Amino acid sequence: MKTLRQAAGLSQEELAARAEVEPTLISKLEAGQADPAWGDARRISAALGTSVDQLAALVEELEEEA
Numbered sequence: 001m002k003t004l005r006q007a008a009g010l011s012q013e014e015l016a017a018r019a020e021v022e023p024t025l026i027s028k029l030e031a032g033q034a035d036p037a038w039g040d041a042r043r044i045s046a047a048l049g050t051s052v053d054q055l056a057a058l059v060e061e062l063e064e065e066a
Contacts, residue, residue, distance in 0.1 A: 001055065002030045003062075006050045018047035 005015050012030070016023040022039050028034035036044065045052045
């Protein structure tokens with residue numbers, strides 16, 4: 001998610017505002033300290049201009065690389 005957010009030129013706060021979630025949620029998600037509820041995942045994906053499926057695929061790719 002951080003990769004997509006940075007590519008979009010958004011701060012955590014800007015993404016949170018667009019997705020209508022708390023900025024602390026974005027921070028926790030990017031740090032791997034939380035998992036989003038489905039509603040949050042849909043709003044975050046939409047704010048990033050992608051789908052939940054594409055976001056999940058990117059997360060899986062990054063986890064395999066780690």
